[in-house]
Amino acid sequence: MDVLEKLTILTDAAKYDAACTSSGGTRTAKKGYLGNTSTSTAGCCHTFSADGRCVTLLKVLLTNRCVYDCKYCVNRRSNETKRAAFTPEELADLTIQFYRRNYIEGLFLSSGVFRSPDYTTELMIRALSLLRERYRFNGYIHAKAIPGTSPELVERLGFLADRLSVNIELPSEAGLNSLAPDKTKRAILAPMRQIQTRNRQSREELVKYRHAPRFAPAGQSTQLIVGATRDTDFHILRLTQGLYDRYSLKRVFYSAYVPVVEHALLPAKDVKPPLLREHRLYQADWLLRFYGFRAEELLDENNQDFDTRVDPKCSWALAHLDFFPVEVNTAAYETLLRIPGVGVTSARRILSARRVGPLHIDNLKKLGVVMKRAQYFLTASGKMAEGLRFTPDSLLRGLIAAERPLLPQQEAVQLSLFDQTESA
Amino acid sequence: MKRLLAMEIFYYYDGSFDGFLSCVFDSYAHKEIPAGFFSGEDGICTLFDSRTVSTDPDHAVRVLRKVAALSPEAAVLLRRGFLTCLPEKELYLFRLTAKLLREGPGFLHNRSDETLFPVIRAVQHLNGEVHLLKGFVRFSDLGGVLGGEIEPKNRVLPVLGGHFAARFHNERFFLYDRTHKEALFHVPGRSVIRPLADFRMAPPDEVEARYRLLWKRFYDTIAIKERENPRLRMNNMPKRYWGTMTEFQGEDWFKPRSSPGAASIPGAPDGRSAPGTLPPPGPSAPGSGP
Numbered sequence: 123m124d125v126l127e128k129l130t131i132l133t134d135a136a137k138y139d140a141a142c143t144s145s146g147g148t149r150t151a152k153k154g155y156l157g158n159t160s161t162s163t164a165g166c167c168h169t170f171s172a173d174g175r176c177v178t179l180l181k182v183l184l185t186n187r188c189v190y191d192c193k194y195c196v197n198r199r200s201n202e203t204k205r206a207a208f209t210p211e212e213l214a215d216l217t218i219q220f221y222r223r224n225y226i227e228g229l230f231l232s233s234g235v236f237r238s239p240d241y242t243t244e245l246m247i248r249a250l251s252l253l254r255e256r257y258r259f260n261g262y263i264h265a266k267a268i269p270g271t272s273p274e275l276v277e278r279l280g281f282l283a284d285r286l287s288v289n290i291e292l293p294s295e296a297g298l299n300s301l302a303p304d305k306t307k308r309a310i311l312a313p314m315r316q317i318q319t320r321n322r323q324s325r326e327e328l329v330k331y332r333h334a335p336r337f338a339p340a341g342q343s344t345q346l347i348v349g350a351t352r353d354t355d356f357h358i359l360r361l362t363q364g365l366y367d368r369y370s371l372k373r374v375f376y377s378a379y380v381p382v383v384e385h386a387l388l389p390a391k392d393v394k395p396p397l398l399r400e401h402r403l404y405q406a407d408w409l410l411r412f413y414g415f416r417a418e419e420l421l422d423e424n425n426q427d428f429d430t431r432v433d434p435k436c437s438w439a440l441a442h443l444d445f446f447p448v449e450v451n452t453a454a455y456e457t458l459l460r461i462p463g464v465g466v467t468s469a470r471r472i473l474s475a476r477r478v479g480p481l482h483i484d485n486l487k488k489l490g491v492v493m494k495r496a497q498y499f500l501t502a503s504g505k506m507a508e509g510l511r512f513t514p515d516s517l518l519r520g521l522i523a524a525e526r527p528l529l530p531q532q533e534a535v536q537l538s539l540f541d542q543t544e545s546a
Numbered sequence: 547m548k549r550l551l552a553m554e555i556f557y558y559y560d561g562s563f564d565g566f567l568s569c570v571f572d573s574y575a576h577k578e579i580p581a582g583f584f585s586g587e588d589g590i591c592t593l594f595d596s597r598t599v600s601t602d603p604d605h606a607v608r609v610l611r612k613v614a615a616l617s618p619e620a621a622v623l624l625r626r627g628f629l630t631c632l633p634e635k636e637l638y639l640f641r642l643t644a645k646l647l648r649e650g651p652g653f654l655h656n657r658s659d660e661t662l663f664p665v666i667r668a669v670q671h672l673n674g675e676v677h678l679l680k681g682f683v684r685f686s687d688l689g690g691v692l693g694g695e696i697e698p699k700n701r702v703l704p705v706l707g708g709h710f711a712a713r714f715h716n717e718r719f720f721l722y723d724r725t726h727k728e729a730l731f732h733v734p735g736r737s738v739i740r741p742l743a744d745f746r747m748a749p750p751d752e753v754e755a756r757y758r759l760l761w762k763r764f765y766d767t768i769a770i771k772e773r774e775n776p777r778l779r780m781n782n783m784p785k786r787y788w789g790t791m792t793e794f795q796g797e798d799w800f801k802p803r804s805s806p807g808a809a810s811i812p813g814a815p816d817g818r819s820a821p822g823t824l825p826p827p828g829p830s831a832p833g834s835g836p
Contacts, residue, residue, distance in 0.1 A: 167783075
């Protein structure tokens with residue numbers, strides 16, 4: 123089988139992994155080595171695929187052969203699909219040649235479980251060592267730690283990669299038991315804990331010795347599949363919060379389940395992937411990481427799923443109207459962040475600008491505040507936007523209309539239905 | 547300042563950053579406020595008073611030093627602002643400088659300030675374009691030398707050059723800017739930007755065509771059909787960038803040239819050095835200094 127065919131099979135098998143970021147790398151250009159990692163905090167997208175997702179890394183599987191039989195997965199043992207495997211040389215050559223042409227920021231290597239987790243990880247280590255040592259590759263590498271791999275091998279993998287990830291995939295143990303019988307919660311969490319501990323130790327060592335080797339300097343991430351099981355948004359968000367709090371994850375990715383197989387335990391094959399739900403989870407994820415929100419503020423036992431009509435921050439604001447309006451000239455940073463339409467950047471700009479003089483409503487747009495949403499929730503020098511009149515009903519409609527152009531097309535149709543019921 | 551506000555005076559200069567700074571110097575020396583700036587072949591207008599400012603590196607350094615002493619951020623804004631495609635950028639930058647000298651750096655904290663905002667927005671546009679191009683630039687391996695083309699709105703090369711020079715410091719490469727007709731040349735340890743009137747990429751050899759095809763295949767395969775969203779893709783990656791990206795090229799781009807060695811390495815138009823070797827010393831492109 124030639125490399126073009128292998129690439130096709132092993133890319134197709136890897137595409138459902140949502141993680142494709144290159145942020146957090148610390149590699150600077152080194153003499154005699156090729157490449158560095160992106161210096162900006164945002165990472166670097168090299169292209170966007172037809173589904174609009176960022177492509178930054180060469181995202182492939184080492185092999186799609188797999189001894190596991192997870193029901194939701196295209197690569198499961200029982201699926202009749204063409205199997206292939208890269209040799210370490212082929213993979214290293216592709217990475218280097220793509221990197222030189224600036225197609226990619228680095229490599230994202232994942233794999234099916236070939237023979238055993240240990241055997242597979244050893245193959246991955248061989249490929250990555252070749253890339254780092256013989257080809258002197260100094261770009262970004264994201265490697266998957268396979269649940270059940272022995273700690274010694276995870277350790278070696280961590281010194282070759284910038285970021286490691288262990289995919290949880292199914293957000294509850296019940297889901298795991300029914301859909302991924304070969305995986306256990308313990309086997310998934312063990313390497314996550316190990317990566318967290320080693321990463322912290324390595325950073326402590328770096329303070330003492332400048333040339334101490336770095337263990338997964340860009341931290342670790344994971345992925346949760348949304349919509350394959352019946353888990354609620356509240357459950358997923360609390361799990362996410364726990365992962366950020368207790369495992370110091372850099373990112374949790376959500377992947378709307380795309381039905382790839384007919385199975386009694388899974389959504390039918392004609393069910394559309396729940397893109398809007400995935401979108402809402404990402405919005406809430408940002409609120410947890412950058413806006414000081416807690417999962418329990420956004421959802422609770424009585425409201426277990428996100429409002430599809432407005433984003434989670436607007437939803438929170440609508441439920442806490444007594445908190446508003448906020449006066450932008452005096453409010454604390456944390457309070458500014460609670461205003462829909464004010465983000466981390468615009469909140470900082472407000473802090474900086476109000477040191478020079480009092481702010482007025484017409485200044486805010488230039489500071490990056492999205493007034494379509496924010497106007498209902500703030501005052502500047504005691505005044506709201508001129509001519510603004512609204513009731514709770516028209517407020518909700520205004521917020522829905524403000525977000526609509528930004529949502530995926532297919533969902534917009536669904537939203538207009540809500541609109542009619544709303545105005546009726 | 548003397549009362550010259552009622553009279554329109556226009557400045558002619560050579561279009562370089564140093565030239566612009568010399569204009570700022572002269573406006574203070576002559577106590578006048580320029581109403582517009584012209585450079586190069588911009589039509590000469592005799593209706594109004596004008597002054598031709600000759601570039602004086604010494605004057606330029608003095609102005610920039612003064613600005614940097616008041617605010618290092620303002621000096622960066624001037625440098626970057628000068629690379630933007632903001633119409634009448636010199637006028638906006640002049641006003642910013644004048645306000646800085648008059649009032650001190652306090653207003654720079656307020657992004658919504660009417661003098662600062664147009665400049666900062668233009669610079670953000672430039673920075674945004676640089677950020678996107680860090681990802682969207684595509685190189686081809688032309689017999690060991692990497693070559694690429696871009697078509698940006700702003701003059702991104704002086705900023706973008708640093709990124710690629712660090713990343714590919716061992717490589718020899720060039721990057722041609724179609725819009726501003728200049729190219730960045732890099733050999734290990736050294737980069738320069740030189741004007742280059744025309745450039746045409748030669749067809750690929752077997753190996754290059756092969757990697758182009760591999761990349762195209764990867765690109766087409768990585769998308770999830772059920773999630774197709776052309777509008778999202780276009781928001782993230784505006785179409786104006788597609789013209790120079792491998793994955794959006796027609797069939798010919800992936801066909802190797804028939805007889806190997808028939809075409810010469812591109813980027814070496816008549817009388818110019820081949821890419822990868824530094825061109826002979828000559829006038830550097832405006833603003834391409836360190």
